[in-house]
Amino acid sequence: MCKMFKLSKSSYYHWLGRGPSKRWLENQTISSVIRDIFKDSFESYGAPRIKEELSKKGYHVSRPRVARIMRANNLFARRKRRFKITTDSEHNYPLARNIFSFLP
Numbered sequence: 001m002c003k004m005f006k007l008s009k010s011s012y013y014h015w016l017g018r019g020p021s022k023r024w025l026e027n028q029t030i031s032s033v034i035r036d037i038f039k040d041s042f043e044s045y046g047a048p049r050i051k052e053e054l055s056k057k058g059y060h061v062s063r064p065r066v067a068r069i070m071r072a073n074n075l076f077a078r079r080k081r082r083f084k085i086t087t088d089s090e091h092n093y094p095l096a097r098n099i100f101s102f103l104p
Helices: 009-018 022-040 047-056 063-072
Strands: none
Touching (some): 047 063
């Protein structure tokens, strides 16, 4: 595998024993907080609102980073559609006679 990626064996073992990075550990803690905020908002908050909630809790992260973490955790805000009225009762068209009025 080292030959394929053109790495030395010593650099591979150095990487293997190094452990997780500081950024990765931060992302793990932030992602758990993001999941809690997302669940408390009934899955309606997107990255901008979650960023605001994180800043209120003392986490200083950017909106693109929040969006990236949300995407990695498959968290997408559900958008509520507006109610659209489809019936127009105030028209001047002729009305059809009800031919099924004999049914109970």
